[in-house]
Amino acid sequence: MNLLTLNIVLGVSWMLINGSFSIFNFIVGFVVGFVCLSLTQATSGPLNYGRQGWAAVKLLIYFLKEVVITSIKVVWDVLTPTHLSEPDIIYYPLDAKSDLEIMLLANMVSMTPGSLTLDVSEDRAYLIIHAMFARDKAAVIEELKNGLEKRLLEVTRG
Amino acid sequence: MSTVTEWVLSILLLTGGVFLLAGSIGLVRLQDIYMRLHAPTKASTLGIGLVLLVSAIYATLTNDGISISELLVTVFLFFTAPITAHMMAKTALHQRLHRLERTQNQDLFENARLRLSPDAELDDTVSKP
Amino acid sequence: MLNTVVMIVSGMVSLALILNLYRLLVGPDVLDRVLALDTMYINGIALIVLLGIYFRSALYFEGALLIALLGFISSTALCKFLIRGDLIE
Amino acid sequence: MAQTRLNIALGSMVLLPFVLFMWVVFTYQPPLTQLSWPWVPSLDINLMFRLDGLSVLFAGLITGVGLLVQLYSLAYMKGKPARFSFHLLLTLFMLSMLGLVLADNILLLFVFWELTTLTSYLLIGYNHEEAKSRKNALQAMIITGAGGLALLAGLLMLGNLADSYQLSLIIERAPGYQNSVWFIPSLICVLVGAFAKSAQFPLHFWLPGAMAAPTPVSAYLHSATMVKAGVYLLARLLPVYGETALWGWSLGLAGAITGLWCGLLALRQTDLKLMLAFSTNVVLGKLVMLLGIGTETAVSAALLLIAAHAFYKAGLFMVIGIVDKATGTREYAQLRALKPVLGISFVAAVVGAASKAGFPPTMGFLSKEYMYKAGAYTDVFVTIAMVAINILLVTLALVLVMKPFLGEKDNHTAEIKPVEQYKLLWMPPLLLTCLGLIVPLLFLGQFQAIIIDPAMLAMLGNGSPEAVKLWSGINLALILSLLTLISGAVLYRFYTPLHQFLVRLTGALPNGPDVYARILDAVIKLASWQTRTLQHGQLSGYTLQFFIVLAAILVYGVYATGALPNLSFDAEFYEYAIGILMVGCAAIVLASPSRLTSIATLGMIGFLTTLIFMIYSAPDVSKTQLLVETLSVVFIAIVMRKLPLLNTVPKPSRRRRLVQLSVAGTIGLCMTLLMLMITSDPLDQSLPEYFSQYSYPIANGRNVVNVILVDFRAFDTLGEVVVVVVAAIAAISVVRRFRKGDEQ
Amino acid sequence: MNSIIFRTASHIVSGLMLLFSVYLFFRGHNQPGGGFIGALIAVIAFGLLMLSESPDYVRRQLKQTPLFMSLIGVLCLLAAAVMPLFFGQPLLTGLWWKEILPLGTPLLFDLGVYLAVIGGVLGILLKVEEELS
Amino acid sequence: MTEWLLVAPVILALSTGTFAALFMRWRTLSLVVIWVGAVVQVVSAIALLMSVLDEGIVAVAVGNWPAPFGISFVADNLSAAMVLITAIIGLATVAYASADLALRPSYPLYHVLIQILLVGVYGSFLTGDIFNLYVWFEVMLISSFGLMILDANRVQIEGAVKYVILNLVSTLVFLLAIGLLHGATGTLNMADLSLKVPMLDSGKTTLIASLFLFGFAIKSALFPVFAWLPASYHTLPSGVVAIFAGLLTKVGVYALMRVFTLVFSLPNTGLQTLLIIIAGLTMLTGVLGAASQFNIKRILSFHIISQIGYMVMGLALYTPLAIAGGIFYIIHHIIVKANLFLIGGYLQRKHGSDNLSDLGGTYKALPWLGVLFIIPAFSLAGFPPLSGFWGKFMVIRASLETGQYILAATALFVGLMTIFSMTKIWSEAFWKARPDGQPNEPLTRKEHWLYLTPIVVLAIMTIIIGLAVEPLYQFADTAARQLLDTTQYVDTVMGVLR
Amino acid sequence: METLWSIVVGVMLGAGIYLMMERHLVRFIFGLMIVSNAVNLGIFVAGRLTKGNPPLIDEGALELAEGFANPLPQALILTAIVIGFGLLLFTMILAYRASTEMGTADLDQYRESEES
Numbered sequence A: 001m002n003l004l005t006l007n008i009v010l011g012v013s014w015m016l017i018n019g020s021f022s023i024f025n026f027i028v029g030f031v032v033g034f035v036c037l038s039l040t041q042a043t044s045g046p047l048n049y050g051r052q053g054w055a056a057v058k059l060l061i062y063f064l065k066e067v068v069i070t071s072i073k074v075v076w077d078v079l080t081p082t083h084l085s086e087p088d089i090i091y092y093p094l095d096a097k098s099d100l101e102i103m104l105l106a107n108m109v110s111m112t113p114g115s116l117t118l119d120v121s122e123d124r125a126y127l128i129i130h131a132m133f134a135r136d137k138a139a140v141i142e143e144l145k146n147g148l149e150k151r152l153l154e155v156t157r158g
Numbered sequence B: 001m002s003t004v005t006e007w008v009l010s011i012l013l014l015t016g017g018v019f020l021l022a023g024s025i026g027l028v029r030l031q032d033i034y035m036r037l038h039a040p041t042k043a044s045t046l047g048i049g050l051v052l053l054v055s056a057i058y059a060t061l062t063n064d065g066i067s068i069s070e071l072l073v074t075v076f077l078f079f080t081a082p083i084t085a086h087m088m089a090k091t092a093l094h095q096r097l098h099r100l101e102r103t104q105n106q107d108l109f110e111n112a113r114l115r116l117s118p119d120a121e122l123d124d125t126v127s128k129p
Numbered sequence C: 001m002l003n004t005v006v007m008i009v010s011g012m013v014s015l016a017l018i019l020n021l022y023r024l025l026v027g028p029d030v031l032d033r034v035l036a037l038d039t040m041y042i043n044g045i046a047l048i049v050l051l052g053i054y055f056r057s058a059l060y061f062e063g064a065l066l067i068a069l070l071g072f073i074s075s076t077a078l079c080k081f082l083i084r085g086d087l088i089e
Numbered sequence D: 001m002a003q004t005r006l007n008i009a010l011g012s013m014v015l016l017p018f019v020l021f022m023w024v025v026f027t028y029q030p031p032l033t034q035l036s037w038p039w040v041p042s043l044d045i046n047l048m049f050r051l052d053g054l055s056v057l058f059a060g061l062i063t064g065v066g067l068l069v070q071l072y073s074l075a076y077m078k079g080k081p082a083r084f085s086f087h088l089l090l091t092l093f094m095l096s097m098l099g100l101v102l103a104d105n106i107l108l109l110f111v112f113w114e115l116t117t118l119t120s121y122l123l124i125g126y127n128h129e130e131a132k133s134r135k136n137a138l139q140a141m142i143i144t145g146a147g148g149l150a151l152l153a154g155l156l157m158l159g160n161l162a163d164s165y166q167l168s169l170i171i172e173r174a175p176g177y178q179n180s181v182w183f184i185p186s187l188i189c190v191l192v193g194a195f196a197k198s199a200q201f202p203l204h205f206w207l208p209g210a211m212a213a214p215t216p217v218s219a220y221l222h223s224a225t226m227v228k229a230g231v232y233l234l235a236r237l238l239p240v241y242g243e244t245a246l247w248g249w250s251l252g253l254a255g256a257i258t259g260l261w262c263g264l265l266a267l268r269q270t271d272l273k274l275m276l277a278f279s280t281n282v283v284l285g286k287l288v289m290l291l292g293i294g295t296e297t298a299v300s301a302a303l304l305l306i307a308a309h310a311f312y313k314a315g316l317f318m319v320i321g322i323v324d325k326a327t328g329t330r331e332y333a334q335l336r337a338l339k340p341v342l343g344i345s346f347v348a349a350v351v352g353a354a355s356k357a358g359f360p361p362t363m364g365f366l367s368k369e370y371m372y373k374a375g376a377y378t379d380v381f382v383t384i385a386m387v388a389i390n391i392l393l394v395t396l397a398l399v400l401v402m403k404p405f406l407g408e409k410d411n412h413t414a415e416i417k418p419v420e421q422y423k424l425l426w427m428p429p430l431l432l433t434c435l436g437l438i439v440p441l442l443f444l445g446q447f448q449a450i451i452i453d454p455a456m457l458a459m460l461g462n463g464s465p466e467a468v469k470l471w472s473g474i475n476l477a478l479i480l481s482l483l484t485l486i487s488g489a490v491l492y493r494f495y496t497p498l499h500q501f502l503v504r505l506t507g508a509l510p511n512g513p514d515v516y517a518r519i520l521d522a523v524i525k526l527a528s529w530q531t532r533t534l535q536h537g538q539l540s541g542y543t544l545q546f547f548i549v550l551a552a553i554l555v556y557g558v559y560a561t562g563a564l565p566n567l568s569f570d571a572e573f574y575e576y577a578i579g580i581l582m583v584g585c586a587a588i589v590l591a592s593p594s595r596l597t598s599i600a601t602l603g604m605i606g607f608l609t610t611l612i613f614m615i616y617s618a619p620d621v622s623k624t625q626l627l628v629e630t631l632s633v634v635f636i637a638i639v640m641r642k643l644p645l646l647n648t649v650p651k652p653s654r655r656r657r658l659v660q661l662s663v664a665g666t667i668g669l670c671m672t673l674l675m676l677m678i679t680s681d682p683l684d685q686s687l688p689e690y691f692s693q694y695s696y697p698i699a700n701g702r703n704v705v706n707v708i709l710v711d712f713r714a715f716d717t718l719g720e721v722v723v724v725v726v727a728a729i730a731a732i733s734v735v736r737r738f739r740k741g742d743e744q
Numbered sequence E: 001m002n003s004i005i006f007r008t009a010s011h012i013v014s015g016l017m018l019l020f021s022v023y024l025f026f027r028g029h030n031q032p033g034g035g036f037i038g039a040l041i042a043v044i045a046f047g048l049l050m051l052s053e054s055p056d057y058v059r060r061q062l063k064q065t066p067l068f069m070s071l072i073g074v075l076c077l078l079a080a081a082v083m084p085l086f087f088g089q090p091l092l093t094g095l096w097w098k099e100i101l102p103l104g105t106p107l108l109f110d111l112g113v114y115l116a117v118i119g120g121v122l123g124i125l126l127k128v129e130e131e132l133s
Numbered sequence F: 001m002t003e004w005l006l007v008a009p010v011i012l013a014l015s016t017g018t019f020a021a022l023f024m025r026w027r028t029l030s031l032v033v034i035w036v037g038a039v040v041q042v043v044s045a046i047a048l049l050m051s052v053l054d055e056g057i058v059a060v061a062v063g064n065w066p067a068p069f070g071i072s073f074v075a076d077n078l079s080a081a082m083v084l085i086t087a088i089i090g091l092a093t094v095a096y097a098s099a100d101l102a103l104r105p106s107y108p109l110y111h112v113l114i115q116i117l118l119v120g121v122y123g124s125f126l127t128g129d130i131f132n133l134y135v136w137f138e139v140m141l142i143s144s145f146g147l148m149i150l151d152a153n154r155v156q157i158e159g160a161v162k163y164v165i166l167n168l169v170s171t172l173v174f175l176l177a178i179g180l181l182h183g184a185t186g187t188l189n190m191a192d193l194s195l196k197v198p199m200l201d202s203g204k205t206t207l208i209a210s211l212f213l214f215g216f217a218i219k220s221a222l223f224p225v226f227a228w229l230p231a232s233y234h235t236l237p238s239g240v241v242a243i244f245a246g247l248l249t250k251v252g253v254y255a256l257m258r259v260f261t262l263v264f265s266l267p268n269t270g271l272q273t274l275l276i277i278i279a280g281l282t283m284l285t286g287v288l289g290a291a292s293q294f295n296i297k298r299i300l301s302f303h304i305i306s307q308i309g310y311m312v313m314g315l316a317l318y319t320p321l322a323i324a325g326g327i328f329y330i331i332h333h334i335i336v337k338a339n340l341f342l343i344g345g346y347l348q349r350k351h352g353s354d355n356l357s358d359l360g361g362t363y364k365a366l367p368w369l370g371v372l373f374i375i376p377a378f379s380l381a382g383f384p385p386l387s388g389f390w391g392k393f394m395v396i397r398a399s400l401e402t403g404q405y406i407l408a409a410t411a412l413f414v415g416l417m418t419i420f421s422m423t424k425i426w427s428e429a430f431w432k433a434r435p436d437g438q439p440n441e442p443l444t445r446k447e448h449w450l451y452l453t454p455i456v457v458l459a460i461m462t463i464i465i466g467l468a469v470e471p472l473y474q475f476a477d478t479a480a481r482q483l484l485d486t487t488q489y490v491d492t493v494m495g496v497l498r
Numbered sequence G: 001m002e003t004l005w006s007i008v009v010g011v012m013l014g015a016g017i018y019l020m021m022e023r024h025l026v027r028f029i030f031g032l033m034i035v036s037n038a039v040n041l042g043i044f045v046a047g048r049l050t051k052g053n054p055p056l057i058d059e060g061a062l063e064l065a066e067g068f069a070n071p072l073p074q075a076l077i078l079t080a081i082v083i084g085f086g087l088l089l090f091t092m093i094l095a096y097r098a099s100t101e102m103g104t105a106d107l108d109q110y111r112e113s114e115e116s
């Protein structure tokens, strides 16, 4: 994903908040979005837009599923009088490299219940995660690697 | 609007309410700031997501046009909630806030605070709390 | 029926708000208060959206969006200040 | 070059009195000449002038003596700094004085009256680098100024009485005023003004104080002119007020006391100029007494005395000036045997003193005769007072001539410089004093015909009953005159013990300047106290003060209203919930010792306000409120870091908290009441309906609030934006170039 | 203190907010919104950028000083105010060119509000951040 | 043409300020804009006054929305005169500031803020809408805040805090009063209000009027809410304080006069007696405050308060003569007080202090400055025939005519104390010998004239006002009658239709 | 409804004014914020309250629907909020400057300017 994608997203958002879907509205949104982006972005990357759309949908579905399922776990722990949680700090080795990838991954990690991104290490090699139910550290890492991160990288790298 | 839809909407709404309440209960009940961060970030966000979903569906059904602009709020909340949580966690680390004794790998907190890799040796200048 | 549910959920959200208020007042750390405030924002949005459903008006949605934006900004800004050591009691 | 220009300027200023004198002489056609130009007709203040006997007498003295004083000053002030401004001020003073006596409009008269105060202030303070000069000038200013303000009040009331400010009209309508409530107040105010100007007891002391001025100023202001302004005014208003008992009593009493007391004070002096000054007070007292009697004889006596005094007193002052210039001192202890060196001055002094003492056949003698005649027909006490005052004057005249000019030199005596080589120095005094001798001897008839009779006519409406004569046979007045002269001489014999006694006496009694200083001091102390009380510098005290005022006027308003509004509790539960939450939040902010809690709670209040706007159909307001609230909280959070904690300031005392609480509570309660009163009646809907009607068709907007902001009431918005921009500029300027480190 | 996550996200969010701001500004005449609300949202968007990057970064992105922006805003206000005078109408009368586009001096006026408020409030915000931190 | 003239002062000052700010980096250009702007303002104000003299009250419906619905700008004699005086003082300040403030780091900003201050003042004088009046008050207030804190030192900041805090109290109460008045009548246009307020019951009228009275009392520094003025004015640079002293409080008095004649008729509010008492105490406390001071600016600051008392006295007595006197007094006072502060500032610049103990020898060194001082000083003290006498004369006469003897006596006593204060300054700063070691800063020829020109011009105006009383009295009398009989005003405002 | 909000406005005004009379600069600012809010609310309430009918003209309509909320007080409040915001910002920053210069936030110690 790059600036153009972002710009398109903004164009669509414009249509969304306007509540009317027309070419004119999209163009207006795109232009406005362009101005806004040029005001807020530090760098701009080259245009590289492929077939990430489908991957994005897959990611979204997977993500929502994860959220719903594991949410219930957390809610359970919260609502029951005993504390099942076994908190731990996990250093998760990153494959994601770009700012955007890292950010999205970190966000998703945070949104999946049970894990919360604390930070990214200075050298960008690790995501530092606070896990609530971390009986098996390796399993947690493995699940993320094959689940979220793989799908995410499919979206961002095509 | 059919009764079934109304039922579905009601259930969704109630679920949302439960999540919202759960998030807030978690905020009260959980024992350290790191764990307290989990609850509102996830449960409350999910809850508000459901409420917004109901609102969107309801608006779509009652008004003539489709009203999915609520989705924008949802997306926004899902996007920003983890970032807020991250910032708070970072703050907590920075301030070396009280952490639950049960937490494993306690020594990694200091590494995390300084954003160092797990195997990094902390020099003497960095005093552990 | 939906209106009844809306009322019930409003009650739940209000309860949630009161719990947040408790955390806000108790702390113990400033960060806890910030977190409580952030959660209050979310619950506030929920209340407003519920109000929107109750009154069948789309006008409240923008208020919700605005609160979401502002909640994000204030929470992160407060964290930033805390890290910088700006907020000392 | 500069010298030539100065000389031309001085010359023209010296000539001006002469020109004016000529103008008066040629313009005046007895019995009355009136000149008039409009100035402020709407307020009945016009440039109206009137030349009648009285004003011509004064105008003649003013311009005549003025000419001589200007000439004398040319010599006297030679080599002194700022000669130009000295002569200029003298000229301005003369013009003001002339205006005063010629004005036929009481407010015009007042304008000139105040101008004489101002110009005399500047003249008295001529030696302004000396503290004493400044102090005495101020003293004269304050006392005559106070009198002037009283006079203004009096004249305003008089004007209202007569329904005109025109003097001749007022006098014409004169008999009918007594019944008005304003009559007596106006009389009192006018008297205060006149007494202050004419240095009557107890305001007499400014006149001797004014002797700080250069001698020509004293000669002019304090003999012929300024001090006579009060006398002139009394003489002018005699037909208006003269009938009342109060007039006679107050003038008689004030004049007598002034004459006697100032006579004694004069005898106590060692400085010849001061002695003259006090004796001027004495003469003024005599004049006031005579005007108080107000009979034809008394008025003739007064007119004679005015002329006599102008001649001899101006002359004597000038003589003292010469003495001062010759020896550098005016203390008679250091002055002996001046006669050989200052021969002409001696002559002038003798003639002047003779007139002063009422020695026949001088003008002074004439006036004294008439005075005794007037007194003899009124009251025995008045007569006794007159005799006593005149005895003192005789003694004073003797002191003035004998002490400095005669006697033998000793080693205390100052060196004498022969200053009489300057003609301009000795000619004016000689001329003036001799006039007091020549006029009664040679021109008495003409004097009466041209001066006295018209003046009497002007004042009383008829001429003098009999011709003024030097010799009118042996009568009571002559006997009293003789008695006076002999007693004066006897008193002079015992001058030294008398002087010592007077020094002790006046030392024991409170004196004018001290009382004045104490009163002034008390006023300034009062001022300081009140300023410390009101302007105490404590900001929280100011805010408390302000809100107490607000509470007080609101309570007054509610009290005046009395009615209680009807309440209607028709809100729904969530509205109550929001309301209660808001009140609770407010309570938290009040009670919380923590800044962060307070800020968070303030945020809550803002948020709840937003909710209210949202519920009651104000989407734009609610959005704006939300944004503004958030930004405010962000700003206050940023700024707060640099502000001290709440506990760095001492907690208010219990009493203070109670006061604050009751003040704040009162205001809150009153506002609630007011709002209830307002909202219980229906609101006029014409404006909203208009906006609704025209918003879309003409202003092309569906959001009526926005249309109001950018169209219906766009001017408000324009101003509002300017406020924001300027606030930004100002706020940026506050922090720009300033960091905490800059303090060091 | 730096955070890739926060920084990256804040760029996106502030972009979105600016968009929202422009949107609210444009539709203000017909729906809730308008110059002032739009401007404050824009300020908050830039404020977010300021927090995640630096005040200097925001200044560079703006290219103009905030003061200049607000002065331009005031000029827009003045133009909108004075223009009708030249058409023989009183000050601040709305002039519309509906035939071409739904444009009128009230919109120019609102634009003035928008720019002036952004410039003003942002100016303070940046200055305060620079001086007090 | 009226459309142009009525709004010209506000728009011109705003444009001047804006362009001067835009060109701030090019100092000369900015100054040219300021000078041209200031001169044009005077010209336009004269034109406005002529048009009012010609046609009577004039009004324009801003935005072309008819009277009670949009905002009206109205000029009657009073407003037109105030606008002209403001423009003149504005021009004088521009000249004076060019000398007095030129060395300060924020110099160009001073000019900008002065223009914006003028925007607020003009707006306040011309608006016919009560809420719009609030807006202009705020414009004035915020720019005065700005002027106070530019290049401020510690003491100035402290003074500014007091000024700001206490003025905020006034602002909030004023705003609340407007809101409630709107709630009670449903309108904001003052002409419309004058028709609707009489229909309210007296309780509401009294309470709302009290709120207005309180708000304006602070603005005009009446007893006992004047503390902000002596706490702050003397800390200001002379170029700033002259315009503050001349204009700001007078806007408060103007607002009192306008609102308590047009919107509320003072006798109907039940506050007349209160206002009479306030007027007397204001005169008295102000003048006593001055008597206890030994610093030129402080003395003059306290005198502002006492003189305000005379103006309010005119309103409180509520007769044509009294109000005419009050108006006459305002016009005179603006000129004279500004001039006195200008002279004080000149002395301060020259000798580095405005404490009386540090000054002296001025009369000897600069006799013409002495003359220039005497004129406004003794005018302030009420010496005839200078300008100050006439206003005083009128209000005292009016108070005697209405039987307010104590008030008249107070006014006279205050006059005496004013003489005392003015002679104190004269005696200490001018007559007294020059103290040892007094610094004497040489001024360039240009600076010298920039300082003196406004002083001379204002002194000449003082004399002219004093001598040409008749036309001015006629003018003030008409103004007073326009205030007391609102029909012409209402008809004009409500008659301007779309 | 107006009764409730009149009371709330009264209480808020009281609380704010109480704070404005305090010695701590920060407490004053808190008071200022509360009073500003209360005043705006007061204007709003005095202009009468209407629920659920904002002054927006519907698409296709030419004027507001029956029973619309009074738009005028809303516009006034908007102006007042904005002005109040500007003043508040200035005041806060002045407060920072003042307390830094004077070394205290105790308003009663700000007396230097009035000492002769």
Ligand code: NA
Binding pocket: F167, F219, F248, F249
């Ligand atoms: Na003011």
Ligand code: NA
Binding pocket: F244, F245, F246, F247, F248, F249, F250, F304
């Ligand atoms: Na003033």
